[in-house]
Amino acid sequence: MEGTPVTVESVTEVGPDTVALELETPDGFDALPGQFVLLRASPDDEVLSRHYTLSSPDVGATFELTVGIDPDGDLSPWLADLEAGETVNVEGPFGRITYDGEDDVVAVAGGPGIGPAVAIAEAAHNAGRDAVVIYQADEPAHTDRLEALESAGATIRYVDEDDDDTLADAIATHREDGQLYAFGFEDFVTFVAEAIDDAGGDPDEALIENFG
Template identity: 80%
Template sequence: MEGTSVTVASVSEVGPDTVALELETPEGFDALPGQFVLLRAEPEDEVVSRHYTLSSSVDDTFELTVGIDPDGDLSPWLADLEGGETVHIEGPFGTITYEGGDDIVAIAGGPGVGPAVAIAEAAEEAGHGAVVIYQDDEPAHVDRLEALEDAGATVVFVDEDADDDLADAVASHHEAGQAYAFGFDDFVTAVAEAIEDAGGDADQALIENFG
């Protein structure tokens, strides 16, 4: 199988139909918050690959947040792992990164919470301000978001269909730091429009469109 072989350290539930896949860091692997990897595995003797964005910094291990599609070819299999198994990765990929130099505003829709949390934690650790705006009816990583709040970050939860509330949150906070947005096409398009409507420049936002 192509890619670098890595060992699954643990799998833990971090929200409804969402798990955190913790992987042992292979030699020479270095990634910044915001980047992603291509993960390959072989459930039922067929190689399946998916892209996942890192949801932690890289140390002895690193984390990927996986939304579980009950009918999916890979995510249910990953969710059932117990640790000690092997998967393969390629990367890291992506130019949307956080390098520790700025206050940040991370705007997440659904699975975008993974990189948003990673970037916010990196900003807080570097002594910078962090805002997280997160739209989802069934949020994941609530414990980490609450820990960020306790550390002084601003965290705004928005219901999934509350697009006016999302626009209001973006308008209130988009100037608080470098803006990042992670999510599917409709979400990141709405975020870009909200930034423009609030008098900002959406071209200056770092946007990762999940398709």
Template identity: 70%
Template structure:
């Protein structure tokens, strides 16, 4: 199997149908919040590969990915069933959307985009910068980390999936508070880009990762 073999250190439920996998960091692996890896495994004896964005602020010793679990999926249900000690293979990191401890941030997430969003917000706080998180999802994940971010001074807004007015209001309120990072599926990131433009910002200056 291609890629570097890494050990699954732990699997933790972090929300409805959502788990976080903590993986041992391979030698010479350097990645930044916002980047992603290609994970390979063979749940039924046949290799399956999927991309997952990092959801940990660092990759020292271990790093984390957040996995939304579709019960009919080829890989995610198997990953969610692991108990630690298993081996998967990773390639990467990939991607140019990355946070390098370079200022205040506004992390905007829809659905599975919350993983990289909390990672970037945490990295910003660790570097002494301010962070805001705007998150839209009917079944929020990583709520404990969001609460910790809020307690540490981050502006955290959690919205229901159909609250378009609330999303527009939150984006408008925080547009000038830092570099915007946007993570989510196509409809969501397109909506955020339109909202940024309507609020007087330049969507081309936002760092947007479209999950497809």
């Protein structure tokens, strides 16, 4: 199997149908928040691969991937059932959307986009920068980390799944509070780009990752 074998340190439920997969950091793995890896595994002897964006603010001894579980999926339920000591293969990191600690940030997340969004917000806080997280979901994940960020002074805005008016208002309110990032599926990030434009901003200045 291609890629580097890495050991699973833990699998933790972090929200409804969502787990955090903590993996041992391989030698030479130098990733920044916002980047992603290609994960390969072989449930039922079939090699499957998926891209996952990092959801940890750093990659010291371990790094984290947030996995949304599709009950009918061929890989995510298997990943959710992994135990410490098992292995998967990773390639990367990939991607030009990164955070290096230089700026205040506004991280806009839809659904599974909360993984990289919370990682970037934590990295900003660790660097002494301000952070805003705007998160649209009916059943939020990573709430413990978001609450910790809020207690530390970050601004956290939760938005209901179908409340696009509030999402657009939150984007308009906070779009100039830092470098804007957006993570989510195509419909979501398209809406974010349009909301930035409608508010008088330039969507091309936002760092947007489309999960497809």
